[in-house]
Amino acid sequence: MASYVYDHSFEGLLSAVFEVYVFKDADARIYPEGQAQDELFMDTRRIEADPHRAGRVWKKLATRLSKTDLRKFCYAFLSGEKGMEMFLLFYIRHVLGPVPNAENDYGHPAVKYVTDMARKVHREKHRMEAFIRFRLSDDGLYFAEIEPDFNVLPLLRKHFQSRYADQRWMIYDSRRGYGLYYDLEKVESVSMSGEASAPVELNETEKAFQRLWGHYFTHVNIKERKNTKLHLRHMPRRYWKFLTEKTIGLE
Numbered sequence: 708m709a710s711y712v713y714d715h716s717f718e719g720l721l722s723a724v725f726e727v728y729v730f731k732d733a734d735a736r737i738y739p740e741g742q743a744q745d746e747l748f749m750d751t752r753r754i755e756a757d758p759h760r761a762g763r764v765w766k767k768l769a770t771r772l773s774k775t776d777l778r779k780f781c782y783a784f785l786s787g788e789k790g791m792e793m794f795l796l797f798y799i800r801h802v803l804g805p806v807p808n809a810e811n812d813y814g815h816p817a818v819k820y821v822t823d824m825a826r827k828v829h830r831e832k833h834r835m836e837a838f839i840r841f842r843l844s845d846d847g848l849y850f851a852e853i854e855p856d857f858n859v860l861p862l863l864r865k866h867f868q869s870r871y872a873d874q875r876w877m878i879y880d881s882r883r884g885y886g887l888y889y890d891l892e893k894v895e896s897v898s899m900s901g902e903a904s905a906p907v908e909l910n911e912t913e914k915a916f917q918r919l920w921g922h923y924f925t926h927v928n929i930k931e932r933k934n935t936k937l938h939l940r941h942m943p944r945r946y947w948k949f950l951t952e953k954t955i956g957l958e
Contacts, residue, residue, distance in 0.1 A: 721761035779825035
């Protein structure tokens with residue numbers, strides 16, 4: 708019995724799963740760095756992310772799972788929820804076991820977990836696509852800051868690269884300390900030093916546009932038709948601080 712500690716990456720997790728199978732460790736525990744628990748009589752094994760070993764696990768899963776179910780597995784990983792690794796290990800063991808179509812066995816705790824978490828992450832992805840607001844900085848960069856519940860930034864790359872292909876932009880996840888930067892040619896993952904949520908310096912055109920935007924929303928907001936409960940259902944309050952129509956004072 709051992710605990711397998713990996714580097715928080717997807718390849719690292721799959722590499723840890725590979726090691727669990729190599730050692731045939733039925734009581735294995737998988738933890739990300741910083742969350743490993745010291746348990747009596749349990750060895751700790753630090754696992755390096757290995758693309759070859761991770762690839763072998765992924766190819767094996769691909770022989771049993773559809774593209775939709777593989778995507779669910781990835782989404783569940785991106786949830787970043789504490790204890791997620793053990794559910795994913797149990798899921799792998801179940802779908803690679805003797806039961807046919809085990810990925811549809813929703814009575815199994817791991818299958819239910821992957822399905823539920825994938826749904827939540829997918830919903831957060833779509834909310835980010837709808838709620839992200841860019842602001843134009845003095846140096847011509849369109850900048851947006853977000854704090855999603857889950858690590859959905861990798862899922863936003865294709866959408867924003869396609870939609871905003873003619874402008875430089877950055878989307879920064881201040882909760883996780885990294886962002887996506889598009890330089891008109893490619894999208895790269897970047898980290899920012901200093902304050903995680905350092906504001907960009909807006910140019911004068913952007914400031915004027917935001918004032919105009921605020922004026923517009925103030926006048927189209929019909930108080931008699933206000934439905935706060937419905938509004939919060941579609942636009943939770945936790946997103947408001949990054950929305951121009953909210954930060955300019957709309958109630």
